[in-house]
């Protein structure tokens with residue numbers, strides 16, 4: 001008898017197969033017992049009739065508690081009323097392990113209760129759907145760059161200095177060398193990669209000791225960062241919009257059942273097609289003023305401001321040329337206006353806020369050194385980075401996409417904590 005997964009049942013109609021999984025639910029009606037088995041690829045109902053199995057097997061039903069592990073043998077039957085389209089007429093069953101009383105029941109639980117049991121919560125249908133969408137997004141990210149001639153050059157996680165401001169650094173002792181910091185972004189190394197390989201990306205976990213306790217912030221999150229030699233800000237925006245369209249359309253095509261489980265309104269995602277609107281920071285400020293918001297030129301856009309700006313559009317909006325003073329040291333100033341940086345943030349629709357941050361990089365040695373000094377960053381730690389401006393410096397650009405914010409938006413979630421298997425936040429380091 002072949003061992004199969006629920007997702008492959010369509011290939012075995014009329015055949016006798018064996019499934020392994022956990023008990024999702026059960027009920028009985030007269031001489032029939034119904035068992036819902038989930039195996040990670042789907043859920044299928046097994047129908048066990050008295051007489052169709054040995055009496056001892058039929059009795060096993062009573063021992064099966066929620067989340068007990070077991071195997072079911074039976075004949076696959078097509079049934080259009082069944083959730084997955086198939087049912088199993090059970091001929092045999094074996095219990096592998098009888099679960100103790102499972103803490104997560106179909107009733108409502110508070111989010112902290114569930115977060116404390118994240119290792120079990122992942123088994124729930126909703127979390128299962130989110131993880132499947134996350135994986136598809138990550139695959140789309142890799143496919144997108146791999147299919148376009150980018151080389152993956154991963155950046156180190158232990159680094160000697162800050163990349164995105166000194167206020168959110170996680171510090172750790174590092175042998176005789178003093179302190180190391182968990183990386184906030186792989187960008188500086190990706191720039192070195194781009195000078196060696198032209199088009200590169202790095203993709204890994206990044207860390208920010210964020211004091212912000214918002215629905216958009218984690219202390220550990222995944223970021224993908226492409227970096228391209230000879231790309232200017234416009235090229236960077238072209239790349240970002242093609243990239244986002246590709247991700248969203250891949251998920252829509254391949255994860256429709258999961259989006260349905262999540263009750264996501266997919267019509268909003270269908271709009272995510274190029275070209276995306278591009279507005280300057282100045283225009284964004286005008287939008288805020290028209291809405292009666294007393295926003296002062298020079299400030300960074302806050303979460304609420306981002307929501308208000310994005311409400312004007314039915315797809316992601318690219319806001320470019322922010323005041324240089326609120327952006328990172330490595331961003332190139334606009335030759336047409338030294339007050340603004342050649343930066344771009346991509347704001348997701350529906351109030352999800354910034355999902356991409358990027359820029360054209362300062363490629364002039366003297367200007368970059370001046371920025372490093374202005375921001376009181378340690379020169380020694382950036383000497384290697386300055387080499388990129390000493391030896392064949394070229395215009396170049398890149399950006400970083402936060403995976404968790406992207407998952408949150410595409411799944412339509414209230415909080416990023418559900419977008420990663422084991423979230424890390426100021427108040428949460430477990431499980």
Ligand code: 4AD
Nearest residue numbers: 185187217218221225355356357358398399400402
């Ligand atoms: O805008 P950020 O800080 O940009 C950088 O780190 C650049 N070095 C990237 C680059 O140009 N290569 O972060 C990029 C993205 C944000 O737009 C957001 O999606 C995500 O990373 N992000 C966070 N996600 C979750 N929790 C946090 N605390 C995040 N901080 C940033």
Ligand code: MG
Nearest residue numbers: 345354356357
């Ligand atoms: Mg940013």
